[in-house]
Amino acid sequence: MPGEAWTSKRLLAWTTQAFEQHGIDSPRISAEMLLAHVLGVARLKLYMDPDRPASDLERAAYRDLVERALADEPVDYLVGQAPFFSMMFKVSPAVLVPRPSTETVVEHVLQHARRTPGFAAPSVADVCTGSGAIAVALARQFKRDKTPATVVATDLYGDALAVARENAERHGVADRIDYRQGDLLAPLAGERFSYLVSNPPYIPDSEWGAVAPNVKDHEPTHALRGGPDGLDLVRPLIAGALDHLRDPGQVVIEIASVQKDAAIALAKDAGLRNAAVLVDHEHLPRVLVADTP
Numbered sequence: 001m002p003g004e005a006w007t008s009k010r011l012l013a014w015t016t017q018a019f020e021q022h023g024i025d026s027p028r029i030s031a032e033m034l035l036a037h038v039l040g041v042a043r044l045k046l047y048m049d050p051d052r053p054a055s056d057l058e059r060a061a062y063r064d065l066v067e068r069a070l071a072d073e074p075v076d077y078l079v080g081q082a083p084f085f086s087m088m089f090k091v092s093p094a095v096l097v098p099r100p101s102t103e104t105v106v107e108h109v110l111q112h113a114r115r116t117p118g119f120a121a122p123s124v125a126d127v128c129t130g131s132g133a134i135a136v137a138l139a140r141q142f143k144r145d146k147t148p149a150t151v152v153a154t155d156l157y158g159d160a161l162a163v164a165r166e167n168a169e170r171h172g173v174a175d176r177i178d179y180r181q182g183d184l185l186a187p188l189a190g191e192r193f194s195y196l197v198s199n200p201p202y203i204p205d206s207e208w209g210a211v212a213p214n215v216k217d218h219e220p221t222h223a224l225r226g227g228p229d230g231l232d233l234v235r236p237l238i239a240g241a242l243d244h245l246r247d248p249g250q251v252v253i254e255i256a257s258v259q260k261d262a263a264i265a266l267a268k269d270a271g272l273r274n275a276a277v278l279v280d281h282e283h284l285p286r287v288l289v290a291d292t293p
Helices: 008-022 027-039 043-048 056-070 075-079 100-115 133-144 158-170 234-239 257-269
Strands: 081-084 087-090 123-127 150-155 177-181 193-198 245-254 273-279 285-291
Touching: 008 027, 008 056, 027 043, 027 056, 027 075, 056 075, 075 081, 087 133, 087 158, 100 133, 100 193, 100 245, 100 273, 100 285, 123 133, 133 150, 133 158, 133 177, 150 158, 158 177, 234 245, 234 257, 257 273, 257 285
Parallel strands: 123 150, 123 193, 150 177, 193 245
Antiparallel strands: 081 087, 245 285, 273 285
């Protein structure tokens, strides 16, 4: 209405509707993230003071971010952080935005290490670490559990490793993670680990056209595309796993759901046993696990 103040409640309602119409994922949460970022408060604070009027400068800054989000720029990049495993991680166009499906990797390793003989003091190699989400989440939880664990995180790209190091500092585990730059398994030469984990690029060429614009046009392509069948990086990771696993040891790799059968076949061909694919939070087959012989 004319003269009505643009309060937090009104801004969120208007933006949520605009995001819904544009098809943005989680429109209400996205609106909350942007407004909380502009106001410099936690999202909960927006509901503790819903009638707070925004200043002209705040409205201008918020309007700019909303316009960029409506132009398909990822909200997580706009606010510079994204949630993963109940933590907030710094993100930038140098790294993928962490997804809930990847939490399956972390959950599995933690539960497996707690209940499986031979994994009481695990060592973990996280290949294609990106933002460091997997490595940091594991190192932090192992630290909380007072588990003597070591973590090595590798990535081909130095700008990604810079983000990963910042996330390790943010969550107090910088002293528990050894970051190394290099191609896939090359930085691990001569070493063996309890777990070889990875969230590599795995989108097949045939599915690239269907990828949402906010992902395809903004997140790093080299961290998404996996070649004709999506297995260009998954294949060498599985093939070389036994050279870098202790006995007992386990490989844990995120894949596309359409790659389930192919990934299991690759694991068997590589001499791994008990190959299976775990379902993620959407009950889709997304994480290959396989044991040493």
